[in-house]
Amino acid sequence: MPSENENPEIIKRMIGPYINGFSLRIFIFLLDYVPGLASFLFWDRISALRKLNLDECPTNFPLPLPKEYFGIEETKKVEGLEIFEENESAQQNYSSGFLCSSDFRKAYLTKKATPLQICEILIGKLEGSLKCNPSLNAIIKYEREDIIKQATASTTRYANNCSLGPLDGVPIAIKDELDVEGYETNVGTSFINRGFIAKTDATVIERLREKGAIIIGKTSMHEIGIGITGNNPSVCTSRNPYNIDHYTGGSSSGSASAVASGLCPIAIGCDGGGSIRIPSAFCGIYGLKTTFGRFSSKGELPLAPTVAVSGPMTASANDLALAYYVMAGKDEEDPNTYYQPKPTLSGLYNTKDLSDLKIGIYTAWNKQVYNPTITLALNNFIEKLKLLGANFVEIDIPELEEASIAHLLTIGSEISTFAKKYKENFHKYNCESRLNMSLFHFATASDYIISQQLRTRLMRSLSNLFNKQVNLILTPSTAITAPKIYPNSLKYGEADLKTVSEVMMYVTFANFSGIPAVSVPAGYDDNNLPIGLQFVAKWFDEATLLRIAKVSEEILGDKRKRPSNDYWFGDLIQD
Numbered sequence: 001m002p003s004e005n006e007n008p009e010i011i012k013r014m015i016g017p018y019i020n021g022f023s024l025r026i027f028i029f030l031l032d033y034v035p036g037l038a039s040f041l042f043w044d045r046i047s048a049l050r051k052l053n054l055d056e057c058p059t060n061f062p063l064p065l066p067k068e069y070f071g072i073e074e075t076k077k078v079e080g081l082e083i084f085e086e087n088e089s090a091q092q093n094y095s096s097g098f099l100c101s102s103d104f105r106k107a108y109l110t111k112k113a114t115p116l117q118i119c120e121i122l123i124g125k126l127e128g129s130l131k132c133n134p135s136l137n138a139i140i141k142y143e144r145e146d147i148i149k150q151a152t153a154s155t156t157r158y159a160n161n162c163s164l165g166p167l168d169g170v171p172i173a174i175k176d177e178l179d180v181e182g183y184e185t186n187v188g189t190s191f192i193n194r195g196f197i198a199k200t201d202a203t204v205i206e207r208l209r210e211k212g213a214i215i216i217g218k219t220s221m222h223e224i225g226i227g228i229t230g231n232n233p234s235v236c237t238s239r240n241p242y243n244i245d246h247y248t249g250g251s252s253s254g255s256a257s258a259v260a261s262g263l264c265p266i267a268i269g270c271d272g273g274g275s276i277r278i279p280s281a282f283c284g285i286y287g288l289k290t291t292f293g294r295f296s297s298k299g300e301l302p303l304a305p306t307v308a309v310s311g312p313m314t315a316s317a318n319d320l321a322l323a324y325y326v327m328a329g330k331d332e333e334d335p336n337t338y339y340q341p342k343p344t345l346s347g348l349y350n351t352k353d354l355s356d357l358k359i360g361i362y363t364a365w366n367k368q369v370y371n372p373t374i375t376l377a378l379n380n381f382i383e384k385l386k387l388l389g390a391n392f393v394e395i396d397i398p399e400l401e402e403a404s405i406a407h408l409l410t411i412g413s414e415i416s417t418f419a420k421k422y423k424e425n426f427h428k429y430n431c432e433s434r435l436n437m438s439l440f441h442f443a444t445a446s447d448y449i450i451s452q453q454l455r456t457r458l459m460r461s462l463s464n465l466f467n468k469q470v471n472l473i474l475t476p477s478t479a480i481t482a483p484k485i486y487p488n489s490l491k492y493g494e495a496d497l498k499t500v501s502e503v504m505m506y507v508t509f510a511n512f513s514g515i516p517a518v519s520v521p522a523g524y525d526d527n528n529l530p531i532g533l534q535f536v537a538k539w540f541d542e543a544t545l546l547r548i549a550k551v552s553e554e555i556l557g558d559k560r561k562r563p564s565n566d567y568w569f570g571d572l573i574q575d
Contacts (some may be wrong), residue, residue, distance in 0.1 A: 005488075010365040011404050011505055014045065017496035021488035024495055028431045031438055037063050040239065041541055042570055045405045049450055054401060058452030062292045062459060062514025063305055063339055079345045080325060084166050084318070087349045088343050097263050097562045098315035101170040101322060107573035108158045108169050115158070118573065119151035119214060122171055125263060125567040126217065134244060136565070137236040139169035139264075140258035143219030152504070155214065166322060168212025171259045173267040176218040177225065177251075178202040179299035179407055180309060187301050188223040188251070190234045191425045200216045202267065202299025202336070204310055204327040211326050219254030223429065224304045224475035226415045226436045227251060228278055228503045229483060233493050234430045237485070239282060241528055241563035246482040249279035255313050256283040262568035265315045266323050269301065272308030273411050274478075277519035280313050281532020283476035284563070285322045286549055288312045289507075291540045292514030294340055295329035300323045304414040307407065307511040317549040320518070321345050324542060341373055344543050351551045354372040355389035357544075360470035362395050369479045373525040376474055381522055384555045392472050400509060407453035407512040413448055432493030459513045466538035472548060475506040477519040477532030482568035483549030505572060518545040520552040521560060528564075 019027055031037050054428035084102075107113040123144055129136040154169040163169070179185050179198040186192050201209060209215065220238045222230050230238050230253025238253040240246040241261040248257045254271025256279030259267050267277040273291040280287025288311045295310050328343035361382070369375055376509065382392065416437040429437075465473075479502040486494070510517040514538055522533040533552070537544045562568060 008363070008364060009215070010368060011401050011501070012421045013395070014497035016418055016495065017162060018496045018498070020098040020486060020493070020494035021492055024431045024435070025492045026304065027495070028262045028434050029349055034522070038101065046409065046447060047452075049402060049405045049409065049447065052450060052454065054450060054453040054457065056453045056456040058449050059459060060452055060454040061529060062289075062334060062455060062512065064459075064514065065339060070434070072125040075406055079348070081165055081322070082344050083311065083348060084322065091331050092525065094325060097260060097568065097570060098560075099573070100316040101166055101265050101319050103570065103573050104167050104170050104265070105168070108163070113573050115151040115154035115214065116148070116171070119147050119216070121145060121569055121572065123214065123261070125569065129261065129567055135236065135459060136241070136257060136261060137220050138237040138254045138261060139217045140236060140254060141176070141183055141401040143182060147214065147216055151161065154214060164210070164212035166441070167208065167326060170198065170213050170266065171216045172208055172213045172295040173216055173219050173264050174205060175252050175255050175269045176221050177270045177301055177303065178205060178268065180205055180218060183218050185301055186235070187225065187303065188221040188232055188235055189429070190303060191421060191428050197438055200299065203296035203331050208323070216264060219252070219258055221253055222250035223433045224415055225251040225270070225272060225275060225308075226433050227413070228274065228500055230254075231485070231489055231493055232278065232430070233432075233491055234336050234428070239565070240482050240529075242284065243482070244565055246484055246529060247282065249482060251275040251281035252279050254315065256280055256287070257287060259285045259313055260563055260566075262562070262566045266319050267313045268310060269313050270308055270310045271511065272304035273511055274504055276313055277313050277477050277507050277517060277532070277534060278503055280519040282482035282530060284530030284532075285313055286317055286521070287311065287509060287519045288320055288324055288542065289517045289518045290324070290328070290542060290543065291340070293336040293344070294328050294516070294542065296334040296337050300330055300331045303418050304411045306414065307411050317434055317520075317546070317553040320549055321348055322471055324546065327551050328542070331428070341540055345546065346543050347547045348550060350541070350547060351554055352422070353389050354385060354551065355391070356547075357392045358393050358470045359396035360465065361475040362397055362473070362475070365400065365506075368505060369476050371525055373479070373523070374476050374479070374531050377522040377531045378474070378533060381552065381555060382474070385551070388551065395465060395469060395473065397452065397465070397509070398461055399457065402454055403512055404504070404508050406454040407508040409440065409443055409447055410437070410512070413443055416440050421453050430493050430501065432495060435489055435495050440500055455512055458509065461533050462513050462515060462538070471537065473536040475534045477506060478503050479505040481525045481527070481529040481531060504536055515539055516542050516545055518549050520549050521556055523556065523559065526559075
């Protein structure tokens with residue numbers, strides 16, 4: 001690792017003791033009697049925030065308004081789902097054995113298999129994934145009869161030559177943060193909404209169903225989304241298919257595990273502080289955090305309403321684009337979606353000439369990785385992108401350290417406020433969740449306002465950057481690969497601020513500013529654990545992110561490999 005002088009910390013690592021097992025339980029017991037005990041773990045960072053002298057008005061929701069100021073334009077050419085049929089010859093399978101929606105689609109159209117046959121086999125694999133030792137704990141709630149009902153309807157549509165399009169009959173799993181008709185929405189807890197069955201789907205899930213997608217169940221998550229590993233003693237801890245002794249990342253942990261293990265080609269997650277991109281990076285899949293306001297939040301529990309958005313997690317770049325386009329767009333029941341330009345897939349298959357792209361690199365920041373193989377993967381991608389004509393620009397993003405503090409304070413305050421609604425059951429939150437929430441109990445209203453003022457400043461800086469210098473920013477997705485699971489942490493959880501800061505190093509500025517970002521697979525470290533890289537674009541420019549994800553898929557090519565622990569059934573539908 002470079003010396004401190006060679007590698008100045010743009011974002012400082014948080015420092016604190018590693019605590020797990022029964023020791024963590026004792027620490028939580030002390031917290032109940034000494035309320036301010038945890039504040040020293042975060043005090044130096046919030047003190048730095050309080051020293052700022054800001055004149056900006058606070059921005060509470062990171063909507064890019066006015067359009068003229070933030071450089072957002074209506075897309076003149078709108079390309080929708082027809083792009084997949086028009087470019088079928090361009091959809092070369094770079095997924096190295098991962099199943100994609102197009103594999104299911106082709107099998108159904110050629111009568112090689114039916115959705116009903118596939119889902120009957122899939123149910124057996126879901127059962128097997130929960131019975132193995134240790135359990136994969138990816139899709140933890142499913143209803144056999146409901147899956148069969150959906151699959152039967154899809155099979156009938158194909159038999160009558162009236163399918164609903166490229167998602168018809170494709171199995172999709174949903175993070176337990178979104179309402180799905182017929183399921184509880186427990187957000188990774190043992191008690192929230194227990195016994196309350198959702199009667200309707202969240203808007204984004206409803207849109208997937210309208211295109212024939214088969215919703216196969218709910219995925220596990222870090223309790224109330226206040227963690228980045230997926231460790232959840234309250235319900236279950238999902239396992240990384242590349243190495244079951246390592247975490248999947250969180251909080252959309254089960255969604256990443258489900259896709260990487262082959263249980264489904266698409267899963268839906270939510271991202272308030274990297275919660276889609278972190279597990280996507282750790283599990284070697286694609287994950288898109290959309291622009292704030294691009295997807296409707298109706299039916300999504302408001303854990304962190306000013307930073308969190310839902311998004312797709314997929315085995316392929318094509319499916320990332322497909323799921324995005326189906327889920328995106330205005331919703332009359334969510335005012336935050338009113339301001340967006342029309343979603344588009346324009347340029348998705350323009351992957352051979354990148355001379356129109358300027359990609360920003362913040363070298364000093366990118367050097368803050370703690371696994372050198374991540375740097376090797378980053379440099380390899382930079383060289384390959386240059387060969388395709390991409391132009392690279394050295395950039396600076398001011399006050400990233402302060403912005404990371406402000407984001408943590410914002411998301412921590414919002415999740416803690418949500419959690420207090422269930423104060424009569426507060427003791428049921430696991431030890432790690434209670435510790436993480438306690439870090440923000442001493443924050444003041446003034447601290448929150450200062451954070452939102454800093455959000456305004458960050459958005460202006462990024463707006464100027466995208467309008468005048470670059471189309472994209474490239475960083476690692478995380479500063480480390482998937483952390484190891486220590487057995488002592490499974491019962492009570494763990495507290496590890498150092499790992500938290502290393503995992504969240506590059507992701508939070510996109511949540512705080514509302515801009516979109518994508519994590520793409522970029523190779524593997526010396527322990528065969530996946531490496532992810534992150535591209536970030538301006539507000540509502542998901543089309544460019546999807547295009548660069550497709551380029552990245554072609555760069556990795558046949559070097560991508562399936563995990564050692566998978567439930568692949570491609571021999572049933574692939575030629």
